[in-house]
Amino acid sequence: MMKKAILFALTVLLCGGAALGGMLSEEPGELTVAGRYFFPGDGDFDLFDGGYGATLAYREWFSFPWGAGVNLGLAQWQVSDSSDAYKYAALRDYDGDALLIPFGASVFFNMIDWDNWNLVLETGVQYLLVDSSVSVFNSEETAQKRQDVKIDDAVLWNIGAEYEYMVAENVYVMGGIGYQVDILKADTEYSGRSTRDTSFRGAYASLGAKFLF
Numbered sequence: 001m002m003k004k005a006i007l008f009a010l011t012v013l014l015c016g017g018a019a020l021g022g023m024l025s026e027e028p029g030e031l032t033v034a035g036r037y038f039f040p041g042d043g044d045f046d047l048f049d050g051g052y053g054a055t056l057a058y059r060e061w062f063s064f065p066w067g068a069g070v071n072l073g074l075a076q077w078q079v080s081d082s083s084d085a086y087k088y089a090a091l092r093d094y095d096g097d098a099l100l101i102p103f104g105a106s107v108f109f110n111m112i113d114w115d116n117w118n119l120v121l122e123t124g125v126q127y128l129l130v131d132s133s134v135s136v137f138n139s140e141e142t143a144q145k146r147q148d149v150k151i152d153d154a155v156l157w158n159i160g161a162e163y164e165y166m167v168a169e170n171v172y173v174m175g176g177i178g179y180q181v182d183i184l185k186a187d188t189e190y191s192g193r194s195t196r197d198t199s200f201r202g203a204y205a206s207l208g209a210k211f212l213f
Contacts, residue, residue: 027064032057032174034208038077041202047085047094047134048202051077055206057106065110071126073102077200079134086136086188086195093137098151100200101129106158116166121159122178128154128200130186138191147191151198155184160204170212179203 038051053075061067076097083094106124132151138144160178167173185197 027061028170028212030059030069030210030212032059032208032210034174034176034206036073036075036204036206038075039203039205040077040200046202047079047083047198048077048098048200049080049083051075051100053100055102055208059106059108061108061110065113067108067110068105069108070105071103071124073100073126075100075102085198086190088195090138090140090143091136091190091195092139093146094134095136095146096132096134096149098134099131101131102126102156103129104156111161118162118164118172120162120164122162123159124157125183126156126158126180128156128186130154136190143191149188149190152187154182154186154198154200156180156200157183162206164210172210174206174208174210176206177203178206 032055034055034057036053036055038048038053040046040048040050053073055071055073057069057071059067059069076099078097079094081094085094104124104126106122109121110118111121112119130151130153132149134149134151135146136149138147158178158180160176162174162176164172164174179202181201182199185199188195188198
């Protein structure tokens with residue numbers, strides 16, 4: 001199932017890039033690759049302690065300073081063992097992680113276009129595929145065992161800013177910060193019983209490179 005999801009997400013990115021390529025602008029297309037670290041941010045409602053991953057994105061400037069693009073990511077978020085995300089006393093000792101595959105589209109605004117550097121603002125929506133390896137100990141009298149937590153997919157909205165610095169012709173290094181919130185939180189259940197939705201809200205920081213072609 002997850003392999004099919006990855007193939008589907010890759011197809012979305014490639015087809016989206018092909019659709020955008022050369023159609024929105026006569027300017028070069030831009031391909032970015034970046035590592036990303038996540039800082040989940042819902043206090044004791046948050047299931048996760050932190051996460052890391054990578055993103056691949058393509059964009060064009062259809063009416064400078066405005067641009068649009070598509071993106072695909074892969075991340076792993078680690079569960080916080082001190083979490084009380086589902087607010088039920090019988091559930092404790094959270095453990096595991098979740099493999100996440102976000103893909104979607106963004107709009108960009110080039111706030112500063114200098115000789116050899118840029119400051120770019122971004123906002124967009126992503127669909128989040130979730131493969132949960134999360135578990136929790138259920139201390140109910142009829143259970144008294146560790147049980148898997150099923151987490152469904154979610155939809156996210158993000159806003160961020162990137163600083164880009166030219167290091168060679170058509171090559172930039174880039175660093176950025178941003179924040180994502182849940183448009184639709186992930187339905188969640190354990191042992192076939194529904195519980196609080198899981199949130200993927202939080203801040204992130206990224207470091208990577210941009211290539212013009």
